[in-house]
Amino acid sequence: MSEDMNHGRTFEILTAEPVRKRRKPKLRSDEDKALILEQALAPGANVSAVARAHGMDPSQLFGWRRAALASGSVQRLKATENDKAFTRFEAVRTDTVEIQVGDTTLRVSASIDPVLLSGIVRAVRQA
Numbered sequence: 001m002s003e004d005m006n007h008g009r010t011f012e013i014l015t016a017e018p019v020r021k022r023r024k025p026k027l028r029s030d031e032d033k034a035l036i037l038e039q040a041l042a043p044g045a046n047v048s049a050v051a052r053a054h055g056m057d058p059s060q061l062f063g064w065r066r067a068a069l070a071s072g073s074v075q076r077l078k079a080t081e082n083d084k085a086f087t088r089f090e091a092v093r094t095d096t097v098e099i100q101v102g103d104t105t106l107r108v109s110a111s112i113d114p115v116l117l118s119g120i121v122r123a124v125r126q127a
Contacts (some may be wrong), residue, residue: 026055031066040065040124041074 028036039051040061051061068074099106101124108117 025060036061037064037068037074041068 001033036050036056039045040047047061047065048058051058054061095110096107097110097112099108099121101121104124106120106124108120
């Protein structure tokens with residue numbers, strides 16, 4: 001046993017970067033929370049974008065929104081006739097690409113050489 005302890009040993013030292021500190025939560029007034037929730041509950045609102053605009057994590061705003069809707073203290077705003085409805089569509093793969101340059105529409109093959117296409121677009125712009 002004493003012979004084992006006299007042999008040279010190799011040690012590996014691991015280094016690591018410190019973990020980033022969590023953001024301190026901001027204490028917001030009830031008026032601020034109501035304003036942020038109003039924006040998040042508006043028709044067509046992007047909750048994550050609203051949260052980032054106010055410097056908060058989107059998960060926190062989703063939680064506020066869920067709690068407010070569950071309590072019945074707020075309701076979602078209904079879309080008015082002036083609001084544009086979102087239309088879902090599926091992209092279709094075709095071999096033809098349409099490019100609008102001014103009042104001219106170019107229809108070219110999707111496999112066109114990029115150098116040739118840029119020359120065509122330059123020629124159309126100059127015409």
